[in-house]
Amino acid sequence: MAPRKEQQIFRATLDLLAEKGYDGLTVEGVAERSGVNKTTIYRWWPSKAALLAAALVEADLLTLEQPDTGSLRKDLEALVTGMAGLLTRPPSADVALAALGAAVRHPEMAAAARRFFTERLAGEAEIFERARRRGELPASADPLLIMDLLGGAVWLRVAFRGMPLDDGFAARAVSAVLDGVVREDGTCP
């Protein structure tokens, strides 16, 4: 399928998820919204769950550019800023929160969410590989843990606490995880 047509289908899928919730999302509705024939959609994705999983992982709307700034700190700050943007600005914020709400109620949606986070981590692995080659990160450091701390903090603050993320949030969160919080200035004496 042509990439532009595929993105139209994904965008219609995610918009309908945000508007109607998982139960209200139908392949028929996606066909109508995207202007693509229903049988064409079914030929590529055999079910609503398969279509939604593909849309979550591949839609431009939820894609974060993988930063490559030359420093782990700046790469992670860019990732946190990107995640914060996705989770606070419509339409991506509505889509992400609807997906989250559906993931805890529908096993097939939970599988799509897991695939989304697994694909993300695979992309983020390069950031940590480069940092190791530059000597910025010891071999013992755990990229999954680092991403769970940073990504989790953004989710918790935005989705559960309903708090805004100020400009300094990314730098403070990344510094806490890279440098630790027990030293006054975040560096070794």
Place this chain on the structure above:
Amino acid sequence: MAPRKEQQIFRATLDLLAEKGYDGLTVEGVAERSGVNKTTIYRWWPSKAALLAAALVEADLLTLEQPDTGSLRKDLEALVTGMAGLLTRPPSADVALAALGAAVRHPEMAAAARRFFTERLAGEAEIFERARRRGELPASADPLLIMDLLGGAVWLRVAFRGMPLDDGFAARAVSAVLDGVVREDGTCP
């Protein structure tokens, strides 16, 4: 109201939320499940949202004991272990995930979730106060950020990644935030 009766009402409220979701939760249902008269419940909590907010904040089911081990590290490890237990073991896991799913769709439920997290942070503030008095934490350290990193990591891994939390998770997560990940052994030379 007698504390035991109140806990019966809260527990019925949370169980019904987990079983039927926010839309299926009714004060009538809570009255039936708890054996407490509907008008009595309404006298104390004027709406379903008010009852649910009270249940989230005050129910024994979701209460974490505030640790006081004498060390910030052990206190935070105990908190993370406690959060992990709440989010992975039924019935509290079902309740927490149902509350999360509802919070992203219902504004009044989101307000209840915010109140829950605000009350938690107020309890956790004592842990950080004691740590400061013992000289374990500089004045610049931000308890809200520390709790968002740790609590967020637990949520992300359990609720979104669907991954188990092994026994060492709490110690590794707390060490990442207290000591940072950029030094091999987590301590200054």
